[in-house]
Amino acid sequence: MGENIGAAARAMKNFSLSDLRIVNPRDGWPNAQAENMSVGARDVIDGAKLYKTLDEAIADMNYVYAATAQLRDMNKEYIYSHELADNLSELGTVGVLFGRESSGLSNQEIARANKIVTIETNDNFSSLNIAQAICVICYEVFRTDQNITAKLDNIQELATKEELGYFYEHMISELDERNFFKADGKREVMTVKLRNIFERIDRLSASELNALRGVISCLAKEKR
Amino acid sequence: MGENIGAAARAMKNFSLSDLRIVNPRDGWPNAQAENMSVGARDVIDGAKLYKTLDEAIADMNYVYAATAQLRDMNKEYIYSHELADNLSELGTVGVLFGRESSGLSNQEIARANKIVTIETNDNFSSLNIAQAICVICYEVFRTDQNITAKLDNIQELATKEELGYFYEHMISELDERNFFKADGKREVMTVKLRNIFERIDRLSASELNALRGVISCLAKEKR
Numbered sequence: 001m002g003e004n005i006g007a008a009a010r011a012m013k014n015f016s017l018s019d020l021r022i023v024n025p026r027d028g029w030p031n032a033q034a035e036n037m038s039v040g041a042r043d044v045i046d047g048a049k050l051y052k053t054l055d056e057a058i059a060d061m062n063y064v065y066a067a068t069a070q071l072r073d074m075n076k077e078y079i080y081s082h083e084l085a086d087n088l089s090e091l092g093t094v095g096v097l098f099g100r101e102s103s104g105l106s107n108q109e110i111a112r113a114n115k116i117v118t119i120e121t122n123d124n125f126s127s128l129n130i131a132q133a134i135c136v137i138c139y140e141v142f143r144t145d146q147n148i149t150a151k152l153d154n155i156q157e158l159a160t161k162e163e164l165g166y167f168y169e170h171m172i173s174e175l176d177e178r179n180f181f182k183a184d185g186k187r188e189v190m191t192v193k194l195r196n197i198f199e200r201i202d203r204l205s206a207s208e209l210n211a212l213r214g215v216i217s218c219l220a221k222e223k224r
Numbered sequence: 225m226g227e228n229i230g231a232a233a234r235a236m237k238n239f240s241l242s243d244l245r246i247v248n249p250r251d252g253w254p255n256a257q258a259e260n261m262s263v264g265a266r267d268v269i270d271g272a273k274l275y276k277t278l279d280e281a282i283a284d285m286n287y288v289y290a291a292t293a294q295l296r297d298m299n300k301e302y303i304y305s306h307e308l309a310d311n312l313s314e315l316g317t318v319g320v321l322f323g324r325e326s327s328g329l330s331n332q333e334i335a336r337a338n339k340i341v342t343i344e345t346n347d348n349f350s351s352l353n354i355a356q357a358i359c360v361i362c363y364e365v366f367r368t369d370q371n372i373t374a375k376l377d378n379i380q381e382l383a384t385k386e387e388l389g390y391f392y393e394h395m396i397s398e399l400d401e402r403n404f405f406k407a408d409g410k411r412e413v414m415t416v417k418l419r420n421i422f423e424r425i426d427r428l429s430a431s432e433l434n435a436l437r438g439v440i441s442c443l444a445k446e447k448r
Contacts, residue, residue, distance in 0.1 A: 007353065007356070010353060010356075011352070011353075011356055013346060013349045014345045014346055014349055014350065014351075014352050014356070015345060015346060016345075016346040039353075040349060040351070041349070075427060075428075075429045075431075075432060077427060081363075082306075082367055119363065120366065120367065121238045121239060121240075121366070122237060122238055122239060122240040122366075125237045125238055125264060125265065126238065127238070127264070128235070128238050128359075129231065129234060129235075129263075131356075132231070132234075132235055132238070132355075132356065132359045135352075135356045135359055135360065136359065136360060136363050139305075139343065139360050139363075142344065142345070142346075143306055143344065171439065174443055175439065175442055175443070178442050178443070178445055180438070180439070180442045190435065193431075193432060193435050194435060194436075194439065196432075197425060197428070197432050197435070197436065200425050201421060201424050201425055202424060203424075204421065207417075208417060208420075208421050211414060211417050211418055211421070212418075212421065214404070215395065215399065215404070215418065216443065218399055218402050218404045219398055219399070219402070219440065219443035219444050220443050221402055222446060
């Protein structure tokens with residue numbers, strides 16, 4: 001909803017964030033409701049980047065949190081919003097994914113995240129308005145950022161989500177050539193599971209990703 | 225504005241608060257916009273108490289915070305929202321005052337509070353939407369109220385280091401059969417690097433390790 005995008009933009013600016021990325025907005029873009037609700041944060045709305053797919057939106061990021069209300073049956077670490085790392089900026093370019101107002105994020109989408117962040121709420125009424133949820137997360141990100149006095153230098157260049165995506169697709173296509181996903185339905189579960197494993201490696205460097213790519217290519221070759 | 229009252233009611237319920245008190249609402253009461261925006265928190269709207277004056281509204285409270293965006297020239301202690309006391313409930317019946325969307329609280333109103341609570345924001349864009357500000361405060365009140373001891377946990381059985389070691393040796397032996405580590409000296413560096421990647425996957429489950437093992441076995445097979 002445009003109103004929620006506008007309210008989210010305002011909250012972002014309140015907490016000194018500006019890189020708003022929107023995947024496939026339901027009501028098209030630009031959106032008059034979003035502009036109206038953003039009030040003094042029109043610059044965030046005007047600077048928003050539009051993407052057709054989630055993968056494009058996170059391609060240049062090094063670390064991604066998925067914001068979810070309910071716990072999912074997925075083996076991925078959960079943190080509460082107030083536990084967001086004080087060293088957030090050491091993780092490189094960090095993004096937080098929010099899903100649709102109605103249905104949130106899918107498992108396929110969550111699998112792309114390094115960790116899940118959840119806002120602790122009333123068990124009997126846990127569904128936050130999405131702009132409110134974004135406001136709370138922006139508030140916490142801003143707070144953690146204030147604590148940073150010294151930033152550690154990254155010695156290693158970190159892998160981007162796009163590079164990791166290419167690796168993953170390469171692996172899946174090699175597996176497909178060998179009929180790895182036989183049973184119907186198993187493919188969906190297994191691809192989410194595999195994606196989830198690799199996305200969870202913290203601070204994976206570009207050089208390490210290269211090594212993983214080498215492993216897949218090597219194994220996929222015929223033996224001599 | 226009714227919309228803000230409704231959004232505030234929803235945020236209150238999200239964080240297990242219900243005692244909404246409204247002083248002299250601009251657009252009268254009941255208010256259809258407030259009802260619409262409250263979504264599943266209609267009970268909070270219906271239970272809201274109306275007052276003609278602030279003094280009546282806070283009469284039975286033991287402790288009052290005034291929420292302000294800017295610091296005022298008033299000799300009153302202020303705290304940041306994330307510093308709200310963990311022992312809030314020991315203070316008795318506690319209220320938080322919020323002012324008008326446009327002009328906030330007057331000095332006269334703030335004077336009635338024990339302390340000021342302020343949300344730290346971008347210095348150049350500090351004006352939060354009032355429902356967003358209420359959401360952040362409710363979020364913090366809820367957090368202080370929780371005795372968070374139990375970490376969210378997964379039911380999944382975790383892989384042991386021993387099992388991970390077997391997986392790793394399996395992978396290395398398949399790589400050796402294909403001459404992956406050609407140059408002298410490179411083997412040492414590369415095996416450490418690969419081990420490091422897989423050991424860093426947090427909370428790898430036994431079932432996930434199985435999937436990884438399957439990937440290596442599958443890739444190592446000749447193509448059909």
